[in-house]
Amino acid sequence: KAGVTQTPRYLIKTRGQQVTLSCSPISGHRSVSWYQQTPGQGLQFLFEYFSETQRNKGNFPGRFSGRQFSNSRSEMNVSTLELGDSALYLCASSLLPGLAYEQYFGPGTRLTVT
């Protein structure tokens, strides 16, 4: 069974631009969560989607948004990029919603904002 895939793996953007990251969950998994990892703040929860609905959201500004499609693939978008958005963005999928189920992580997208 293929694992969680994320595209692109690396991305360089300029301040003020916007970016869209993609995550394809393990086949059959309907829950997708997104996380941001920075050296200063560590891993932080962004949001969780299940059946095309956002179930939970972390403490991030409205510039961070996401969506989930009917095939469970998910995208996250960051608008008006800031230098501080440079981070590793990870998604994870699980069979069921709620974070009390095993999470399977993708390899991440490393975003650099210059």
Next chain:
Amino acid sequence: KNEVEQSPQNLTAQEGEFITINCSYSVGISALHWLQQHPGGGIVSLFMLSSGKKKHGRLIATINIQEKHSSLHITASHPRDSAVYICAVAPNFGNEKLTFGTGTRLTIIP
């Protein structure tokens, strides 16, 4: 506010030593996850537990719900165990979001 604290932050040991990494949290939880992250960023879920003890190969995870504490043990450590180990908790109330510890960087010297 849900705080998750890990100790130690850094740990260097000789190959073969028994390793213990600790995680303490401040609120009631529905589950605790132990994650492993190798250089390059990929994260692997090692354990998810809500009570008792789980074992997988040389790795053992325990949790004490009353004391709000979990430990990850590695027996007969090997250089390939060198990684960052992260504990994360899912609270059992309110906004369900994983809260992560800051990680323990483990280095095993041959």
